[in-house]
Amino acid sequence: xxxxxxxxxxxxxxxxxxxxxxxxxxxxxxxxxxxxxxxxxxxxxxxxxxxxxxxxxxxxxxxxxxxxxxxxxxxxxxxxxxxxxxxxxxxxxxxxxxxxxxxxxxxxxxxx
Amino acid sequence: xxxxxxxxxxxxxxxxxxxxxxxxxxxxxxxxxxxxxxxxxxxxxxxxxxxxxxxxxxxxxxxxxxxxxxxxxxxxxxxxxxxxxxxxxxxxxxxxxxxxxxxxxxxxxxxxx
Numbered sequence: 086x087x088x089x090x091x092x093x094x095x096x097x098x099x100x101x102x103x104x105x106x107x108x109x110x111x112x113x114x115x116x117x118x119x120x121x122x123x124x125x126x127x128x129x130x131x132x133x134x135x136x137x138x139x140x141x142x143x144x145x146x147x148x149x150x151x152x153x154x155x156x157x158x159x160x161x162x163x164x165x166x167x168x169x170x171x172x173x174x175x176x177x178x179x180x181x182x183x184x185x186x187x188x189x190x191x192x193x194x195x196x197x
Numbered sequence: 198x199x200x201x202x203x204x205x206x207x208x209x210x211x212x213x214x215x216x217x218x219x220x221x222x223x224x225x226x227x228x229x230x231x232x233x234x235x236x237x238x239x240x241x242x243x244x245x246x247x248x249x250x251x252x253x254x255x256x257x258x259x260x261x262x263x264x265x266x267x268x269x270x271x272x273x274x275x276x277x278x279x280x281x282x283x284x285x286x287x288x289x290x291x292x293x294x295x296x297x298x299x300x301x302x303x304x305x306x307x308x309x310x
Contacts, residue, residue, distance in 0.1 A: 089240075116296055118296065118298075120298075125302075126284070126302070126303060127300065127302060128241075128286070128288075128298075128300040129300070130297050130298060130299075133295065133296050133297065135296075140295060140296070141295055141296070141297055175240060175241065177241075179296055181296075184296070185229075185231060185243055185246040186231065186243065186296070186298060187243060188233075188240045188241040188242075188243075189240055190239060190240040191239070191240050
C-alpha cells in the first residue's frame with residue numbers, strides 16, 4: 086500500500102515546455118506539501134496546502150502553480166521550464182500542519 | 198531565520214560500531230524535530246519525531262535526543278549494520294504549526310562490513 090505516491094518518477098523535457106507532477110496520498114491527511122531538492126541535495130519547502138487551502142508559499146517563481154483538487158491530491162504545474170528547474174521534487178503529507186510528515190518517492194525533473 | 202546544520206557531512210564506520218549523528222539549529226523556538234533517512238535515488242523515510250516537550254524518542258536501534266536550550270539534537274545508532282548506510286537528514290518546524298520543515302544538509306553514513 087503506497088502512502089504518498091507521485092507521477093511521473095522521471096520527467097525529461099525541453100526548456101520552455103509546461104509540465105505537471107501529480108501527488109496522491111491515501112493516509113487520510115489534510116495537509117500536503119511540495120519540496121524541492123537541488124543538485125546539492127538540499128531540501129527546501131515550496132508550498133503547503135491544508136484542506137485545499139494554500140498555507141505556505143515560499144519565494145517560488147510564479148511559473149510554479151500548485152493545485153489541490155481535493156485533500157488527497159496536490160499537483161504541481163510548472164510553466165516555461167528553465168534549466169534551473171532541474172531537481173528532484175518531493176510531495177509530502179501530514180495529519181495537520183506541524184505533525185509528522187511522510188514523503189513520496191520523488192520526481193526527478195531534467196530540463197534540457 | 199532558522200538554520201539547521203549537520204556535522205559531519207560524511208561518516209564511515211565499521212560494522213557493529215555505535216555512532217552519533219549531530220544536528221544543530223539556531224532558533225530554539227521549535228515545534229518539533231524530525232529525523233529522516235534517504236537512500237540514493239529514493240524518497241525520505243521518517244525515522245523519529247521529537248516534540249518540543251520531549252527529550253528523546255526511541256525506535257529499535259535508533260535513539261534521538263533533543264536539547265532545545267543548546268539548540269542540538271542527536272541521532273544515536275546502536276550496533277550499526279551495512280544496511281544502515283544512507284543519508285540521514287534532520288529537519289525542524291518552528292512554533293506556529295505551519296508544517297514548514299527546515300532541513301539540514303544531511304550526513305551520509307557508510308557502514309563497512
